[in-house]
Amino acid sequence: MEVVDVESKTEKIDKAVYMLKAIAHPLRLQIVELLTGNEELCVSDIHQQMGVEQAVASQQLKILKQNGVLTCKRKGKHSFYQLAHPQIKDLISCIESCHSC
Amino acid sequence: MEVVDVESKTEKIDKAVYMLKAIAHPLRLQIVELLTGNEELCVSDIHQQMGVEQAVASQQLKILKQNGVLTCKRKGKHSFYQLAHPQIKDLISCIESCHSC
């Protein structure tokens, strides 16, 4: 195995770790779960549905975005967030299935 | 929805979060990856294959065990660790697939 492969392997691991760390938080996991059932949601959708302060929702969304879990596009006054990868849906159902059998 | 349902929902979320947090670490993720390709491994297998101190391997294995990612059974001098849920294999391939397309 060459050096360049080793480097990209640790990079992949780091990216995976960042993603997992981002999701590994009660609020953020629930946000991701919400987004597996909704194509996209804006900050106030989440802050209302989850019963948390707007600033809290915005902060957690930022963390999920920074770590490659969500993407964000602004339309007028609203910022719409959605899953960055379709596989994240599968990931969520894997985790959920670990605690229902 | 009844109170008992709400409670078990947060419990499930917490358990999922603990699992994800445990996996969300470079060494621990690699240990789990090793265990998706090997039915079971002992501490010294891991400490040798990963090139880390025995104590480090043991500590990280303990964290994975405590958080429901691995199980452990002792046979003589050796402790053998394995995945606690088969779905963890799928979880790992989901994460990996997020960074190869």
Place this chain on the structure above:
DNA sequence: TTAACGTATAGTGATTAGATTATATGAAGT
């Protein structure tokens, strides 16, 4: 029982993530 091997735990300081609240920015309508 002691020696050798495999594994587990404990202690430390440094770094990072946590919750909470106040404030700042950005867009749209009047």
Place this chain on the structure above:
DNA sequence: ACTTCATATAATCTAATCACTATACGTTAA
């Protein structure tokens, strides 16, 4: 330009996690 609504950032303090290393425990065989 000013107001309102939607979103984002900053600041603080507390708590958890980190890496690292020394040491303790458990098992087996002589």
